[in-house]
Amino acid sequence: MDEPRREILSTLQRGETAVAQAIHGVSEELASQKPSAGGWSIRDCVEHLAVVEQLLLRRLEGGESVAEPLRNTAREKVIVAKAGTRETKRQAPEASLPTGRFATLADAQAALAAARGQIVAWLEAHPEDQRLRLTTHPAFEGPVSCHEVLLLVGMHSVRHAGQIEEIRAGLSHSCIDASPGAP
Numbered sequence: 001m002d003e004p005r006r007e008i009l010s011t012l013q014r015g016e017t018a019v020a021q022a023i024h025g026v027s028e029e030l031a032s033q034k035p036s037a038g039g040w041s042i043r044d045c046v047e048h049l050a051v052v053e054q055l056l057l058r059r060l061e062g063g064e065s066v067a068e069p070l071r072n073t074a075r076e077k078v079i080v081a082k083a084g085t086r087e088t089k090r091q092a093p094e095a096s097l098p099t100g101r102f103a104t105l106a107d108a109q110a111a112l113a114a115a116r117g118q119i120v121a122w123l124e125a126h127p128e129d130q131r132l133r134l135t136t137h138p139a140f141e142g143p144v145s146c147h148e149v150l151l152l153v154g155m156h157s158v159r160h161a162g163q164i165e166e167i168r169a170g171l172s173h174s175c176i177d178a179s180p181g182a183p
Contacts, residue, residue, distance in 0.1 A: 004129055008150045009120075011080065015157025016116060018084075019049065022164035023105065031105035035170050042167050044098035045160045046108035052096045053115035056153055059135045060122055063146045069131035070145040079151045084158030086166070093138050119153060 023031075023042060031043040040048070082088075102108040126133070130147035137144050137152065 002129075004131065004147060005123075005127070008123065008130065008147065008154075011151050011154030012116070012120065013154070015084075015154035015161070018158045018161035019046070019112070019164070022161040022168070023109070026105060026164075026168070028104055028106075030168070030171060033171050035167055037170075040098055040163070040167070042164050043102065043105045043108050045164050045167070046105060046112055047098040047100075047102050048092060048096055049157055049160055050108055050111035050115050051098075051101070052092075052156060053112065053119060053153060055096060056137075056149055057115065057119050057122060059137065060119070060133075060146050060149060063133035063135040065128075066132055066134055069129055070134055070143065071131055072145070072148065075140075075144075076148055076151060079148060079155055083152055083155035084162070086159060086162045090139075116153075119150070123150065 023046065026042055031046075032041050034041045034044075102111060123130075126146075130150060131145040133146040134143040135146055135149060136142075137149055139152075140148075
């Protein structure tokens with residue numbers, strides 16, 4: 001396996017693991033609670049992730065092949081280093097805002113797992129260097145490589161896993177079956 005593909009798969013796995021650890025032991029009751037200061041519930045976060053991954057899959061599918069790869073290694077490094085942090089707050093695009101699409105955390109998790117599975121299947125069906133496929137992303141002006149989008153998918157999950165940890169820390173622990181970072 002080549003290094004770019006290994007980096008993508010590793011980043012996707014990092015995000016998947018972070019979310020799994022963040023929601024481990026969360027009851028349905030806790031998952032639906034919103035922080036007292038407002039904001040999203042844990043279920044809202046997982047819903048958002050599922051919706052974003054479905055939307056980004058469409059961007060990947062609509063990507064156009066190019067003759068020369070788009071190599072923006074500086075931006076790729078920033079994505080991996082910064083996109084997973086909670087340092088800068090961002091407003092989610094309207095289409096990805098949580099609206100209560102899922103009745104339970106388990107339903108939201110299933111939708112997220114299905115979306116991630118489709119992304120991985122798409123990647124397996126397109127073994128070429130993903131820098132040779134261009135698409136767009138609302139956070140960037142101009143074209144981005146599908147390599148960058150795939151890195152964003154993984155790091156976006158890491159970012160929201162951090163948000164879930166913040167929500168858990170701020171809510172009553174009486175609904176939690178295990179500690180926030182438990183495997």
